[in-house]
Amino acid sequence: GQQVMQIPQYQHVQEGEDFTTYCNSSTTLSNIQWYKQRPGGHPVFLIQLVKSGEVKKQKRLTFQFGEAKKNSSLHITATQTTDVGTYFCAGQSNTGKLIFGQGTTLQVKP
């Protein structure tokens, strides 16, 4: 069945350093979504990418969707302590099923 792999599982950075998490799907996706879950909270939608090669930015966050629509990345520039949490990618196939990656937990040292 469809699988979405996400790496790394954990990342510890010093405040001000950059951070990147990568997502790979076993099948071509119709779109990919990114979510953030703060400790003790629920996942919150960040963004959706639909087009091949699409790049979107939200302030210090840059999201990319691969040309083959099978991989994606989230890059945070100059991390802050407010960026702490777990970042999930979620790939949607043509069947409509949304499959989440395992998530990358980001810790930021002040």
Place this chain on the structure above:
Amino acid sequence: KAGVTQTPRYLIKTRGQQVTLSCSPISGHRSVSWYQQTPGQGLQFLFEYFSETQRNKGNFPGRFSGRQFSNSRSEMNVSTLELGDSALYLCASSLTGDHQPQHFGDGTRLSIL
């Protein structure tokens, strides 16, 4: 606009029992999806309901079932509970489900003793 509401927030059961969890989606949302979240497995898709019909299903045993009512509220049932069913169960709603953001509730934390 009220968010997604899940009840109860916490539940303790013993092995072999059954449990029913409830989810009220955002008003106007017709798609409701259920996920199981555990530390080791992340967010696992259980099923999605749209207009009272199960539209998608994950790879969970038949002990996990659900339904959706005409007002889009959804329930999830787990029968013959096992220790491994201890998890946070999250419900998410969206307008129609396709290519749309999922709005999550706070979840029901189920502990099996």
